[in-house]
Amino acid sequence: MKIIIFGGTGFVGLNLAEVLLARGHDVTLYDRADLPPSAGRALADHGARLKVVRGDITDAMGIDALIAKGVDAIVLGAAITAGDELERVSTARVLEVNVMAQIPILLAAIRHGVRRVVNLSSASAYGAAGQRFEILDEETPCDPVSFYAISKFTSERSVARHAELFGGDFLSVRLSAVFGPWERTGSVRDTPSLQFQILAAFGRGEPATVPGSGMKDWIYAPDAAEAVAVLLEAERPRHRLYNISCGAAWSALKWGEAFAALHPGLQCRSAAPGETTSIKLHGPDRAPLAVARMANEFGWRARFGCAESAAAMSGWWMKHRENV
Structure with missing residues (x-):
């Protein structure tokens, strides 16, 4: 077509x-x-x-x-x-x-x-x-x-x-x-995913400190x-x-930890009480779709869960990390 x-x-x-x-x-x-x-x-x-x-x-x-x-x-x-x-x-x-x-x-x-x-x-x-x-x-x-x-x-x-x-x-x-490949912020998008923000922290050489678990589908x-x-x-x-x-909620924090485990030297963790972090949550929690x-109707289901998407994104990030 x-x-x-x-x-x-x-x-x-x-x-x-x-x-x-x-x-x-x-x-x-x-x-x-x-x-x-x-x-x-x-x-x-x-x-x-x-x-x-x-x-x-x-x-x-x-x-x-x-x-x-x-x-x-x-x-x-x-x-x-x-x-x-x-x-x-x-x-x-x-x-x-x-x-x-x-x-x-x-x-x-x-x-x-x-x-x-x-x-x-x-x-x-x-x-x-x-x-x-x-x-x-x-x-x-x-x-x-x-x-x-x-x-x-x-x-x-x-x-x-x-x-x-x-x-x-x-x-x-x-x-x-x-979330995933080619994500970026700009004048028409000011709500980046937690995964994007985690990778941005990694790109700056900083630990990714997440202010909550980031449970979403x-x-x-x-x-x-x-x-x-x-x-x-x-x-x-x-x-x-x-x-x-994907049909079920999972944690962006766990995703960041899985990603970091593939790259020695990277760290993703929960922010301590009162700790300042550049990573922001957007919107309230909601039920999954x-x-x-x-x-x-079509036999379609998402193929990538938390661990699978972390591994796939790791490969993409190594090729295109200048975009993050």
């Missing part, structure tokens, strides 16, 4: 590009940001099957012209992943990019006969419901609180409503706490990318919304 990933040079976009290219698809990355040099080198063997287009997600005319050239599938991955600080200074921009900018893309997809659109949403859409339920499935009533969570939930409803009105084959996925980015690829390739998905998660829908 010919696939456009909006937000394609970002963290999740690059992982998805790697998976899709390996599965034989042609991929266009549309983003304001350049392709990181290390990623460009890693993807160079794919040649002309990978294209990078610089552009703003709000450029409706330019995006329409790009889609008009012929596209089989679109991934809506451009988003401002905002914590409290970024929300305070960019409230309108969060809603503009995460919701409103998608509408011209959806309409262009309908006009030009795009086969499928997958919207990358977030487990944050469950909001306060994450503290009221023991597990969160796709039918759990949502209670989004932050502007980021509100924007992701609204994007899901917008995508579904466009499909109902115009007959498009559009769906959304709720990604759990994603973490999902290794290549696993998340493979799940999205399955949905892009599926002939006829039965639902408009799918959770993507149910993954039965993806498993039952």
